[in-house]
Amino acid sequence: MVMDYIARKLEVNGIVQGVGFRPFVYQLADQYHLKGEVANTSSGVTISIEGTRAHISQFIKDLSEKSPPLSQIIEIIEKNQPLNRHTAFKIVKSRGQTAMSTLISPDVSICDDCLKEVLDPNDRRYQYPFINCTNCGPRYTIIDDIPYDRPKTSMKHFKMCPECQAEYDDPLNRRFHAQPNACAVCGPHVTLYGRDRERIDTEDPIHHSADLLKKGKILAIKGLGGYHLAADALNPNAVIRLRQRKRREEKPFAVMSFDMETIKKYSNVTTDEEALLTSHQRPIVLLRKKNSNNDDGPVREVSPRNQYFGVMLPYTPLHYLLLNHGFTALVMTSGNLSEEPISIDNDDAFDRLSEIADYFLVHNRDIYLRSDDSIVRRTAGEVRFMRRSRGYVPVPVFLKNKIPPILSCGAELKNTVCLTKDKQAFISQHIGDLENPSTLDFFEMTILHMKRILAVDPEIIACDLHPDYLSTRYAMCQDIQKIQVQHHHAHIVSCMAENKIDGPVIGLSFDGTGYGEDKSFWGGEVLIADLKNYTRAAHMSYVPMPGGEAAIREPWRMAVSYLVDAFGNEIPDTGVLGLKDIESRKIDIIKEMILKKINSPDTSSLGRLFDGVAALCGIRNKVAYEGQAAMELEMSAGEITNEGYDYEWSSGEVLKIKPGPIIKGVVKDIKGNIHPSIISSRFHTTLIRLFTEMCSVIHKEKDLDRVVMSGGVFQNSLLLTGMVKALEEKQFKVYTHKLVPFNDGGISLGQAVVAAAVLKNGL
Secondary structure (H helix, E strand, O other), X not given: OHHHEEEEEEEEEEEEEOOOHHHHHHHHHHXXXXXXXXXXEOOEXXXXXXXXXXXXXXXXXXXXXXXXXXXXEEEEEEEEOOOOOOOOEEXXXXXXXXXXXXXXXXXXXXXXXXXXXXXOOOXXXXXXXXXXXXXXXXXXXXXXXXXXXXXXXXXXXXXXXXXXXXXXXXOOOOOOOOOOOOOOOOOOOEEEEEXXXXXXXXXXXXXXXXXXXXXXXXXXXXXXXXXXXXXXXXXXXXXXXXXXXXXXXXXXXXXXXXXXXXXXHHEEOOHHHHHHHHOOOOOEEEEEEOOOOOOXXXXXXXXXXXXXXXXXXXXXXXXXXXXXOOOOOEEEEXXXXXXXXXXXXXXXXXXXXXXXXXXXXXXXXXXXOOOOOOEEEEEOOEEEEEEOOOOOXXXXXXEEEEEOOEEEOOOOXXXXXXXXXEEEEEEOOOOEOOOOHHHHHHHHHHHXXXXXXXXXXXOEEEEEOOOXXXXXXXXXXXXXXXXXXXXXXXXXXXXXXXXXOOOOEEEEEEEEEEEOOOOOEEEEEEEEEOOOOEEXXXXXXXXXXXXXXXXXXXXXXXXXXXXXHHHOOOOOOXXXXXXXXXXXXXXXXXXXXXXXXXXXXXXXXXXXXXXXXXXXXXXXXXXXXXXXXXXXXXXXXXXXXXXXXOOEEEOOOOEEXXXXXXXXXXXXXXXXXOOHHHHHHHHHHHHHHHHHHHHHHHHXXXXXXXXXXXXXXXXXXXXXXXHHHHHHHOXXXXXXXXXXXXXXXXXXXXXXXXHHHHHHHOO
């Protein structure tokens, strides 16, 4: 029996800090009568155990099979070690190491146990807005360094009271080593201010805030990853005023409701969507509205000309306490002016939001790194990210092979950055559109913070080809090897990377714009791609973008361009098309710009074709936010049928898809008074049929049967669902995004993996 008494050292890597892992280990060791110790390290958790061989074997089995729900074990390294004759099992002080490789938990929504306590008048944390335990609460946004211990978080300023300290020290308590542990006696607190920074004298700032919201006031509320701007979603005047002040003309606002029962009053919710809403990540989920005149839900001004609401459940105790005052829904939109980063600092919030918010509900727990709400949509049988941020970051994407430490800088719009470490790609939270100094500052701060907490010193920096992107300019100023990656190649490789496949593949890369190697603006690309290289097998034929970026803001310009491409100088009478409200003088100017190639760069973008068709149908001539025209064209579509338009492509080494036949079909239908819903359906059917046939042609020539789809156009549910179905019916293996967004939020992953392949195989 003595010979059977052994000692083992276990190194556990993964998300094992701040998720109740050490208390779980302590209780498991006690169950199997094991002695030893457990400690956080900078690479995960280290366990030294002594006991019988059978008990240690069962302990290791349970360690991976019964670990806490928020943990994620990547590997357990088991080593023999000499017996130290431990007399008990202890949780010991964290140990730092030179090599930091632990995985940090994302921020987690309040758990059911804490919610029950915060709403219980008999509990000592009743109505305390910062209640948490090892199963919930802030993580990523309050971490300054690792190991994840209180002195390295923004809770270091709050000394625990005796009762909280006793909970923190008790291995059998739910709050054992919960780093943000606090109560009303010793922890952070909320305060209500006017926009003039004068403190409002009130015994209950949250109750007072609820009263103000009911009176139609706009509040800036400090949350988990930054400030929200809040208004009563059932008050049209408040919502309109918020739009005007925030300079957000039409883009939908997200709303938050107290529970599922309330959400179901105004939205249709599937079982899968309910699971997303109630998950501990608590993303914004796009839900179809019950009807356009629903008196039981948010007013139309919340999400105008849109079939969906972006809806989320509360994820902090503060949210629950606020919504518990009888609200059906509150608008909870990012605390910023449009196109700027959200505010996280109290002084910054007063400086930047005082012209928007009437009042400020603030707290004194610092946010170290801003993190917007994540946005997801269930479509084509899978969860798809529109924005991957709070709740999911910094969980890495696990790669097929180890790659060197690389920093990739992403694109200009919907920017994220990515740091790689061995087989892990850490994609940042949503940074935003890199079009102003404040967002660039956030971009640079995010890079520094990720390099510190991940202990990554990149050897390579990857970026886009576009010379004027701020992300490219940043990369070019760094004193390490630089690798530039073509935008649409990065899109395809990002999808390949998350699906752990190598090339070659057929890549359908469809978006609004991306800088091509010929300095044109690409976006309707059919590529033959592997991780290092790509060739253009086909693309949409070039058409001019009259006015450059002005053509993105005013889709009617693209409509004129496509008309000129299809009909020449003698275009049809625009008075019977969707351009009837555009002055003929303006149309003549655009025609002249096109024909004389004045400020009219070429584009092969499929996104621009969507814009042009939307304008021709009278759906949208001017957009208030990116992708609006294409989105409204999608939403206008009726049931998809087999009816479509003619299409053709030119022969040659690179096939060029001519938009002219499609445009002629659209114009014929418009002149025939065919409803836009039917035209939209036929247009979608045409694209599905066209690109499925294109893939079949390439399959015959190249013997490729794997199709990878990426790019923001695939956020279109009709196109995505139709393409997947049609390609699979043709026996193609189809790969799509499920871990990162189709849009430019996934570009940084592709850039990193391309750079690694280039480095491995030579430039």
